[in-house]
Amino acid sequence: MKAKEIQELIDFISNSGLAEVKIETDEFKLSIKKNSENPVAKSVDNPPVVRQEARPAADSPENTNPGGSHFLEVKSPMIGTFYRSPNPDSDFFINVGDTIQKGQTVCIIEAMKLFNEVESEVSGKIVKVLVEDASPVEYDQPLFLVEPQN
Secondary structure, X not given: OOXXXXXXXXXXXXXXXXXXXXXXXXXOXXXXXXXXXXXXXXXXXXXXXXEEEOOOOOOOOEEEOOOOOEEEEEEOOOOEEEEOOOOOOOOOOOOOOOEEOXXXXXXXXXXXXXXXXXXXXXXXXXXXXXXXXXXXXXXXXXEEEEEEOX
């Protein structure tokens, strides 16, 4: 089961009347239990045990910063480790000042030993990188600020 599928399952459970779901395969065990308003996913995979809280997705990729300028955000589609390049010896996918297009790969997020390319859902100029390379990220966490194209 891919990290994106797990996140979709968490979202489904948080919006449904289900209180608990357990999935078991030869490779892993997954137990998702709804506690109050925040679902918690616990993945038991030898050796690591992962426990994270899911947050509901934002309705829009837009954000207004405190200075009043209007920027778009490229957000993390999953929980994992953020990487700006495909491997340690390669250049970053994008840098501040680069112009990106919708669908362009902007980073990689490693989740459960799977490397997932993250594609931008917006087009524009990269204004700021919000996360350090090789840092953990949460679901729906802003990764980049983008000035939209006119």
